[in-house]
Amino acid sequence: MFNSGFNMRKKMFFKNLGNIAVFGLCVTLVCFVIYGLGGYAATQIGLTSTDYFQDNRSSSGPPPYALSNANFGVMQVLLYAALLCSSDVVSAVSIVDYTEQPKLFSCIFGEGVANDIVSIILFNTVEHLQSV
Numbered sequence: 090m091f092n093s094g095f096n097m098r099k100k101m102f103f104k105n106l107g108n109i110a111v112f113g114l115c116v117t118l119v120c121f122v123i124y125g126l127g128g129y130a131a132t133q134i135g136l137t138s139t140d141y142f143q144d145n146r147s148s149s150g151p152p153p154y155a156l157s158n159a160n161f162g163v164m165q166v167l168l169y170a171a172l173l174c175s176s177d178v179v180s181a182v183s184i185v186d187y188t189e190q191p192k193l194f195s196c197i198f199g200e201g202v203a204n205d206i207v208s209i210i211l212f213n214t215v216e217h218l219q220s221v
Contacts, residue, residue, distance in 0.1 A: 098187065101195040108196050113203020117174050121211055124170035132161045164219040171215055175208035176201070 102109070131137055137160070161169075178201030187194040 097191075098195065101191045102199055105192060105195050105199065109199030109203055112196065112200040114207055116200075117204050117207040117211075120174040121167075121170050121208075124173050125167050128161075128166040128170055129163060132166060137161060164215060167215045168212060168219070171208055171212040174204075174211070176204055178204070 178197055181197050182194065182201065185194045185197060
């Protein structure tokens with residue numbers, strides 16, 4: 090019984106491979122670009138500065154938790170964007186019942202798997218380019 094259910098899910102997965110590729114690959118790449126550009130813009134206009142966290146109490150010198158200005162390079166921002174573009178679909182898969190909506194279940198599950206794979210590849214690529 091388990092084997093026949095697994096074969097049906099596998100068939101539905103490959104039947105919806107086009108939808109899975111669009112959501113898992115294209116949307117992940119779009120999120121990576123948006124997060125990368127947004128993060129880089131935030132660092133350029135000074136939103137990552139720790140000057141906002143200065144203590145206003147009168148004392149000599151900065152408080153012990155105040156750091157210098159945190160300037161991130163392009164590669165550090167892209168590494169962070171690669172981490173952010175991965176989404177977790179466990180809660181969505183747990184809500185959808187395969188027997189009632191097999192196409193939706195296979196699309197959500199496949200998108201989650203493809204999304205994780207693309208995010209890992211993006212992270213490793215940026216990490217490799219950073220060391221070059």
